[in-house]
Amino acid sequence: MGQLKGKKVFITGAEQGIGFHSAKTLIEAGCDIYIHYFSGTEGPEQLVALAESLGQRAAFGYANLTKADEATKCVKDAVEFLDGMDILVNNVGGIIARKWLGEIEPEFWQTVIDVNMTTMLNVTQAALPYLKEAKDGSSIVNLASLAGRSGGHSGSVAYSMTKGAVLTWTRSLAAELGEFGIRVNAVAPGLILGTRFHNQHTTKESADETVKGIPLARAGTPEDVARTITFLASEYDGFISGATIDVNGGIYRM
Structure with a gap:
């Protein structure tokens, strides 16, 4: 595993949840970071303060x-x-809403x-262009989902379709960009509580039922995913x- 100290990271959607904790873990590993946000600055402000307390650079x-x-x-x-980019974390995504096949309108389909x-x-x-210039090679990490593997729960057909596409996108780009020293990988989280996604779209009853089928007998946390993203980075x-x-x-084994 390469050393991350001084590496330059751009991460999308790091306001909360998996994105926030991934940015935090990357900062703690020694990275300088630029944080994209869409819906609030509280999380990015905390991350900048953390980076600066460690003598590193961060902005959003x-x-x-x-x-x-x-x-x-x-x-x-x-x-x-950052004066360059070594690592890109594509974290942005969401289910938008649960809609069954007969309820999906063209506008919703396109939004997802x-x-x-x-x-x-x-x-x-x-x-x-900037990843190609990274002197030691560079790394792209894409956020997929268990839904892209398994098809997801009812009402998530549009979301699951896009997350399956992220898996194929990752494999295709790995083949296309390898000649430039760019590694492309993905992370596919299952039930990760403590995120806006599940706070809005998963009931406690549904989460409890899912946990019953998880061999490790617990839901995941954003930190579980963040450690994996940091490893791939x-x-x-x-x-x-x-x-x-x-x-x-x-719960899902390949």
């Missing part, structure tokens, strides 16, 4: 990443602040695609690429 900026021009500007701001896939396209395209000079690590307590 707003963008609607479904819009290519805003994504490009946010990446440019990050690169100017944009939030989970178009954001990843826009950011990765904008970041690509550290593989900027390693040999892992095109892989997806499942973080689900053993």
Whole structure:
């Protein structure tokens, strides 16, 4: 595993939950970081204060990443602040709402695609020239989901479809970008409580029922996923690429 001290990270959607804790863990590993946010600055402000207390550099900026021009500007701001980019963490995503097949309107379908896939396209395209320039190779980590493996629960067909696409996107980019020394991997979390996603879209009864089927007999935490993202980020000079690590307590096994 490579050393992360002094590495330059751009992470999307780090206001709370998995994104926040991933940024925190990367900072604690020694990274300088630029934090994208969409819906609040409290988390990014805490992360900047943490980085500065450790003698490291951190800043944050707003963008609607479904819009290519805003994504490009946010990446440019990050690169100017960091003076480069070694690691990209594509964390932005969401279910938007639970809708069954007969309830899905074209506008909803497109919104789910944009939030989970178009954001990843826009950011990765904008970041690509800088990742190619990283002197020791670079690392992209994409946030997928157990839903992309298993199909998810009822009412998540659109979301599950996009997260399955993230798995294929990751494998395809690993093949395409390897010649530039860019590793591309994904993390597929299962039931991770303490996030906005599950606070809004998962009932306690549903979570309790899911936990009954998890071999480790507990739900995951954002810290569980953050450690995995940090490991894959550290593989900027390693040999892992095109892989997806499942973080689900053993409920889904490949």
